[in-house]
Amino acid sequence: MSYDEWFREDRLPHIYCAGCGNGTIINCTLAAVDQMGWKKEDTVFVSGIGCSSRAPGYILTDSLHTTHGRALAFATGVKMAKPAFNVVVFTGDGDMAAIGGNHFIHACRRNIDMTVVCMNNQIYGMTGGQGSPTTPRGCLSSTTPFGCAEPPFDLCELATAAGANYVARWTSYHVKELEKAVKVGLETPGFSFIEVLVQCPTAFGRRNKFRQVMDHVEFLKSHSLLKAKRDRMLDNHEHVPEDMFVVGELTKRNRPAIGVKP
Amino acid sequence: MTRLEFWQGNTACAEGALAAGCNFFGGYPITPSTEVAEHMAAKLPKKGGVFIQMEDEIAGIASIIGASWTGARSMTATSGPGFSLMMENIGFAAMTETPCVVVNVQRGGPSTGQPTMSAQGDMMQVRFGSHGDYAVIALCPATVQEMFELTVKAFNLADKYRTPVFVMADETIGHMREKILVPDSVEKTGRKPFISGTPPFRVTDPDLIPGFPAFGTGQHVHVTGLTHDERGYPAATNPKLHMALVQRLVDKIENARDDMADYDVVNPDAEQVFIAYGAPVRTVMQVMHDKKDNNVGFLRIRTVWPFPEKALAKFKNAKRFLVPEMNLGQIAREIQRHVKVPVVSIAKLGGELHTPADLVTALEEKA
Amino acid sequence: MRHEIRFSGFGGQGIILSAVIIGRAAVMYDNKFAAQTQVYGPEARGGASMSQVVIDDEQILYPKVSIPGIYVIMSQEGFEKYGASAQESAVMLIDSTLVHSRPKCRCIEVPATQQAKQTLKKDIVANIVMLGALVAATHVVSEESLKKAILDSVPKGTEELNLKAMQLGLELGKQP
Incomplete structure (x- = not known):
């Protein structure tokens, strides 16, 4: 089997804009799922509301497209009722970190056995570009017309602090690394969280000096700082530039988990 | 066979759920429903089921919907503030036609209101x-025995009609202890x-209910x-x-109104007729017992939604209906929609059940 | 015959449990009907706690206590809040160690807390002493049923202590 056998062909084409990175993330996720050798009937995709959350609708398994922010709470019900299922959640920065923030930290705390792929485009894309909890300071959105004044969440630090067993961050540029990280996440018992910074040319790029899709992808690439390199810099007391973000495997541990497959 | 117990209403509710095969409870503790969660927490794991205390009531109902799609008989329990939080996922x-209880x-509401006092203020909220148009099934127990029986019934109706079903109890019955005869099986x-x-959502039967394609059965729903x-x-x-879908969701329940109707009629020839559900039923029964007056009738309703409007026609001589409720007349207004004679709301707020004297006074007041 | 009994004291004395035990004795062992209710305050300890039970030979329709015929009062605050308005026809059992007021109705003074402390070295069983006295004075349930209901309700390992407390109460409540 290959990843494209996991698509619902009768649902294509998808709704994503030209230049959107969500398709890349879905492909990487399905490639990792495919490598796990999982059966479709034992696998459930769950999501909330937003661009990211349309993903399960394109995947040929049982899938639950729920209410805004609540994907992890629904997924907790699915997984606890049937631990034999493989549960994967697609979510976004608005869905998971704003309205769903409480469910996020509690799912991490429970360390419930599921893998969460968060497509972080730093904006509410589907509804026309409103600011989200990960919109960087100074960035423009329809609700931060003078530049975002609030500091953003670091979702990975949040997941680590709240208790997740596996935490990684990559971007839509790093397809090989992302696929591998998702696979490690799927293999790790407990809560696995993979944040993927992704370009949104329609809602974010257009307002924030990334008129060309590749300009934003290039930015994501050039501003990624590998965790190993960052750690070396810190050891050497070097200055870590503030506009860089850390990518790589940030947390991997084996804390007690719930809902683990028998 | 039955066995005798002296149980609290909330215990009877949890035991009814267990008897009905409930195998998933997700919820958040809130007075005066907490004993239901506590009982499930103690008993469910021993029966191979799952109890999970979620981070809030939004997550509570979300978890039981997720569990239901795996085929579980799932349930949550709450009170006013939590019920308000659950509304979107209801x-x-x-x-999504998900069976759950x-x-x-x-x-007492609104807001935090009276956490430890009784009310029936959520009858219209349920x-x-x-948001949007839909229909619900809501059952109201008036005894500890009915806390058990109507919880069992709620699970059966939820499965049959593929819809959330509500056991709309009140603090009076939930916290009261009394005699119950517990059946060996239900x-x-x-x-x-x-x-x-x-x-998966194709409907071919006249009951408008689709079959249930549980997750894990290879249907890729x-x-x-x-x-x-x-x-x-x-x-x-x-x-x-959209029109066809929402109309079907409403019709599958409203069309089955008569099948679901659950009520008792006492003295159908009476001119003055009490109508009650939940705790005030007990006061009406006391007044009926004490007065022994054939000219006073009583309609005792267990299935409040869909409202059993045909039951009203059983009282052909009714000159007025008297409706004691622990709210400001929520169901009285529903009743008035269906009848031409006056409907008198005997509203009581504050958390205390109507006394027999309250009802006698209302009965003796001239129309 | 319908008996309406009200218990009051401070939170932590086992006021609610007392009503539950009497109700349980009536339903499970005396083949009667009972309905037990309570008032919940926000305090888990302290404050004035109140619980009530209706016992009847017939099915209980209205489950609340309207005019208590029997009171069991175990704190001064409980007396003031829930006992002072007792009708003259009522009978009130008072823990005379803790309540200094006396009602207008017939009053049975039971030094339950003092006796529990002195004789049993555990004032925690004062409520069970009061139950013994209640049954001796009013016979709302039988002694045997009370004993069984107590054994159903108390923590494992405390059965003997509680039965001694009941026996002590039965003696203290005996009316001439």
Whole structure:
């Protein structure tokens, strides 16, 4: 089997804009799922509301497209009722970190056995570009017309602090690394969280000096700082530039988990 | 066979759920429903079921909807503030035709109100509380025995009609202890089987209820709260499809009104007729017992939604209906919609059950 | 015959449990009907706690206590809040160690807390002493049923202590 056998062909084409990175993330996720050798009937995709959350609708398994922010709470019900299922959640920065923030930290705390792929485009894309909890300071959105004044969440630090067993961050540029990280996440018992910074040319790029899709992808690439390199810099007391973000495997541990497959 | 117990209403509710085969409880503790969660926490794991205390009531109902799609008989229990939080996902359950049971042990509202006192203030919220059009099934127990029996019934109705079903109890019955005869076993009816390979939301039966394609059975069903076609795929901008879907969701319940009707008629020839559900039933029964007056009738309702309007016609000589409720006349207004004679609301707020004297006074007041 | 009994004291004395035990004795062992209710305050300890039970030979329709015929009062605050308005026809059992007021109705003074402390070295069983006295004075349930209901309700390992407390109460409540 290959990843494209996991698509619902009768649902294509998808709704994503030209230049959107969500398709890349879905492909990487399905490639990792495919490598796990999982059966479709034992696998459930769950999501909330937003661009990211349309993903399960394109995947040929049982899938639950729920209410805004609540994907992890629904997924907790699915997984606890049937631990034999493989549960994967697609979510976004608005869905998971704003309205769903409480469910996020509690799912991490429970360390419930599921893998969460968060497509972080730093904006509410589907509804026309409103600011989200990960919109960087100074960035423009329809609700931060003078530049975002609030500091953003670091979702990975949040997941680590709240208790997740596996935490990684990559971007839509790093397809090989992302696929591998998702696979490690799927293999790790407990809560696995993979944040993927992704370009949104329609809602974010257009307002924030990334008129060309590749300009934003290039930015994501050039501003990624590998965790190993960052750690070396810190050891050497070097200055870590503030506009860089850390990518790589940030947390991997084996804390007690719930809902683990028998 | 039955066995004798002296149980609290909330215990009887939890035991009814266990007898009905409930194997998943997700919820958040809130007075005066907490004993239901506590009892499930103690008992469910021993029966191979799952109890999970979620981070809030939004997550509580979300978890039971998720569990239901795996085939579990799932349940949550709450009271006013938690019930308010659940509203969005109650609409999701109605839209996605997810069987589940929600117990609301009602307390005084609005807001935090009277956490430890009794009320029936959520009777309209249960009917209309989530956005958009839908229909619900709501049952109101008036005894500890009925806390058990109506909880069992709620699971059967939820499965049969593929919809959330509400046990709308009140603090009076939830916290009261009294005699109950617990049956050794109860009737359990399951979900309509799904015909493999057919579109998951296709309806061919006149009851308008689709078969249930549980997760894990290879049907690859997509469940969404968006307006969806019979394949379950989003079709949110299709006006005709939306109209047909919502109409069916309402009709599958409203058309079955008579099948679900559950009420007792006492003295159908009476001119003055009490109508009650939940705790005030007990006061009406006391007044009926004490007065022994054939000219006073009583309609005791257990299925409040869908409202059993045909029951009203049984009282052909009724000159007025008297409706004691622990709210400001929520169901009295529903009754007035169906009858031409006056409907007198005997409203009582504050958390205390109507006394027999309250009802006698209302009865003796001239129309 | 319908008996309406009200218990009051401070939170932590086992006021609610007392009503539950009497109700349980009536339903499970005396083949009667009972309905037990309570008032919940926000305090888990302290404050004035109140619980009530209706006992009847017939099915209980209205489950609340309207006019208590029997009171069991175990704190001064409980007396003031829930006992002072007792009708003259009522009978009130008072823990005379803790309540200094006396009602207008017939009053049976039971030094339950003092006796529990002195004789049994555990004032925690004062409520069970009061139950013994209640049954001796009013016979709302039988002694045997009370004993069984107590054994159903108390923590494992405390059965003997509680039965001694009941026996002490039965003696203290005996009316001439």
